[in-house]
Amino acid sequence: MQTNRKNVSKEIIIETTLRLIEEKGGIKDVNLREIAKNIGCAHTNLYNYFNSLDEIFWEALGQVLLKMIDYVDVNLAYETDPEEKLYLALSNIIDFSMDHPGWYRLIWLEAIDGTPSSEVNEILHLPTRGFNAMLIKLSNNKLSEERANLIGDILMTYLHGELCKWINNRSFKNSRSETKMSVFSNLKYLYKLLIQREEDKA
Structure with missing residues (x-):
């Protein structure tokens, strides 16, 4: 297959890979030939930019995280209340993950x-x-880096457990909105419990 080298770049390879991961719901059925076919080049051309498919996946994962960070940051600058800003960030993380289950699997579930x-x-x-x-x-x-990391780990461990169940159709909730409402409410409750415990120890 002939192609114009100008139409192939690292950025295009990563963009194509992310689109395929989104469409296929993960990396399982994404391979070099499929990526090259969608770009319009021979799969051997990809080796001019990456050493392996796994290297492409790592770079794609990095780009997904940057996209998630950008999404989570939306409107945070306009929220002046620190606690509400935290809740908005958590809400955005839930929305991004539910909107992009294939990308979520890339970040958290697939080797x-x-x-x-x-x-x-x-x-x-x-x-x-x-x-x-x-x-x-x-x-x-008042929180040390160590304590903040512990609280963050607990919150995220709960969040990702619920998201994994929902994304893999193991949730007993009937709808996306019901699932989000329940997870979001539990996160707020869990955060308050953890902070209260820190205050009681002070």
Whole structure:
């Protein structure tokens, strides 16, 4: 298959990969030939930009996380109440995950061989750092980094457990809106319990 090299780039390969992952609901049926076919080039051309399919998946994962961060940040700047800002961020995380189940599986559920590049590895830590910073600010800097990380881990572990059930059709809730309402309400309740425990210890 002949193609114009100008129509192939790292960015186009990643964009195509993300679209296929979205369409197929995960990486299971996404391969080099399928990516190349959708771009309009031979699959061997992809090796000019990436060493393997797994390297493409790692880069795609990094881009999905950046997209998620951008989505979560929407309207946060306009919310002045720190606690409501936290709840808005959690609500946005739920919406992004439910809107993009294939991308969610890429981030959290599916194995990728090899190791990410240093750039992607840095991106992998951004969501946790940002969320912890929000928790610390909300506590008026009373929470240590360690305690904020613990609270964030507990909240996210619950959230991802519920999202995994919903995305894999294991939830007993009848609808997306019902699921989100329940998960969001439980997150707020769990956060208040965790913060109250911290205040009682102070």
